[in-house]
Amino acid sequence: AQSVTQLDSQVPVFEEAPVELRCNYSSSVSVYLFWYVQYPNQGLQLLLKYLSGSTLVKGINGFEAEFNKSQTSFHLRKPSVHISDTAEYFCAVSELQGAQKLVFGQGTRLTINP
């Protein structure tokens, strides 16, 4: 079984500042890793994913994440945030088989202050 821990429930940052949202996972098998974003009153949207290869993955809206196997982490970063980045962010994992059955973390609410 897999589990995901998002270390911060809320992250407030100022506009144009950098941000890092932390995610650690636990699994006895190899996994795929994902970050999803949920804007208010909307469904989830895939930001980026790590399947294999380069440990630094780039996604939409200027976000990137780095897979660290030894630390079982997959932290999300953006060098300069915008007001429109205000949303809930979810880290998720799936087994390689059944790659569309996701285990989500509890979410991190990112609030951008002007």
Next chain:
Amino acid sequence: ETGVTQSPTHLIKTRGQQVTLRCSSQSGHNTVSWYQQALGQGPQFIFQYYREEENGRGNFPPRFSGLQFPNYSSELNVNALELDDSALYLCASSLERGRAGELFFGEGSRLTVL
């Protein structure tokens, strides 16, 4: 192409009642997954349907059941509602052999059980 649509968007039920939630998948998608998102939590996998058959189930009791129709739309049924069933129910469609994590989520049905 049309996205994933869910109905109703909001509903209120009382404990012990039964509820049916509906989902129309994105055009061309043959797999539907249902997730429960309690307030302040990440989504939890309920089950997945592929070609009208259940294709995996999370840790939910049998009173949570589903259907998938020949047009790949789906229903989630919950019997004997309990207060803890209050949540946002998310439907996601995908291709069974599609790219990992490539799920398309609807905006959800928010269920309140009184």
